Amino acid sequence: MNTEPTRAPGRPRSPEADTAILRAALELLGEHKHVAAVSVEAVASRAGVGKATIYRRWSGKEELFTEAVATLRSPLPEVGQGASVRDDLVAVFTVVCGDLQSPLEQGVRLLMMSETHPEIAARIRRDVFAPRNEVVYQALRAGIARGELRADLDLTTVLNLLVGGAFVSSRSDTGQSPRQRAELLVDTVCDGLRAHG
Amino acid sequence: MNTEPTRAPGRPRSPEADTAILRAALELLGEHKHVAAVSVEAVASRAGVGKATIYRRWSGKEELFTEAVATLRSPLPEVGQGASVRDDLVAVFTVVCGDLQSPLEQGVRLLMMSETHPEIAARIRRDVFAPRNEVVYQALRAGIARGELRADLDLTTVLNLLVGGAFVSSRSDTGQSPRQRAELLVDTVCDGLRAHG
Known part of the structure; x- marks a missing residue:
């Protein structure tokens, strides 16, 4: 044969x-x-x-x-499979923070800002970013289903905070590893700012 | 005279x-x-x-x-003067979210990404962004001093989440006002994601 x-x-x-x-x-x-x-x-x-x-x-x-x-984006881990939502989000954002350190990210930012080729940004948003955002939503929905997270969360806002936080923290050279950055972002958002006493 | x-x-x-x-x-x-x-x-x-x-x-x-x-940036409100930290942060980020909608923001983003003129980005960071970040830190420190916020917060991470969240949320046209965006961001971060039961 x-x-x-x-x-x-x-x-x-x-x-x-x-x-x-x-x-x-x-x-x-x-x-x-x-x-x-x-x-x-x-x-x-x-x-x-x-x-x-x-x-x-x-x-x-x-x-x-x-x-x-x-191609520049690394695959995201599976989420919602029994681990805690905190561990799921840390795993996802460790990958995101690592990818954001690539020197080729400059090109990605320019693509997303292009006024002359908005169809390229729209396609990247649809074909690359939206499926990756969906992984974050999945993790959050699993956390709500398990009773770990508040059911009234605005999931888009949570996504914007974590993605934006990863983006801004990747711009400054603090010497932190992608995992350390991800843990700080995820733990701060999960636990919130308020003192509980 | x-x-x-x-x-x-x-x-x-x-x-x-x-x-x-x-x-x-x-x-x-x-x-x-x-x-x-x-x-x-x-x-x-x-x-x-x-x-x-x-x-x-x-x-x-x-x-x-x-x-x-x-010049493109609107003045930020006074903070730490007795209002709650939540109200301080909403007031600050309402201004930030409003400014981010200016069509001239495209130029600001390009300046901050310039590889050929890093001294311009560094100067803008020092002279424009750092004093504005300091207002956010002041609001957070006042909240910690009043016992509203956890004393062990990583303030840089909180800043990155809010600034990054404002940045990302300003990129999509949801029809929300700057104040609505600011309230969603600030309330989500202040209260955190976890269900408290």
Whole structure:
């Protein structure tokens, strides 16, 4: 029996080339600041591939940049499987805080601020950020279901606090590890500020 | 007796011209993305003044942009004067959330991300953001002193959560007023997520 996997027509895809192309796109964006200033030629040249390789693989910049951001993000852990909501959130935000330290994040921020290409930001929000936010919501809903968390929480506000807190804390160089940052953020939000006495 | 105020040499300063210059600097930055791409000529031309007017008033782009960001920020209320810490924080973050909706914020974000002009971001952080952060710390310290808040809080983490939460919530168009956003953020952090039973 032939166990060779079926191949799509054309040359086989190389994962190394894909990664080099996606990194090159974000690097160039960090340097040039404008999506419009990043040409497919420049991405191809930085990644050491031909333009045709890029066009064969992505329909355009919207797809290319969306996949670049998706690739830059590490997978999030499973949540709601019996651990405490605190441990779930610390696990998720340790990954988030780690990802935010990548030097390629500059490119991601520029994409999300682009006024000339709002469709790219919208697509990244839908295809990359929304499914990741859903993991946080899942953890919170599991915590409510188990009676650990208040049932009247505004979940969007909780998400905004944790994501925003991770974002701001990643901008200052405190020497804390991603896990330490995540623990401070999650414990402060979970326990609240008020003295209970 | 002559009650005419003493005048500095040269033409009197016009507050309207100053405002036009500072707005023009941030507008152009929002359009061109690069600090280096915003020339003093272009700022002068957009503001309808001569280059000399700008050079007479600001030593360079670092001073110009720092004052532009400072001017864009509304004054924060007095805190720690007897109201509850919750009311202090809501009052402060209502102003913060309002400011974050300005269309000129795009320019501020670009300044804070500039890799080519880190000295501008550092100066804005020192001269504009740090004194405003200090108001939040004052409110929190007053809350601890009155026994309203836990004494073991990590105040930097609380600041990062609230500032980051305000930042993220201002990016989505939910139709909420700045005060509603501020109340959701502050009440969620003050009360915490946990069910108390």
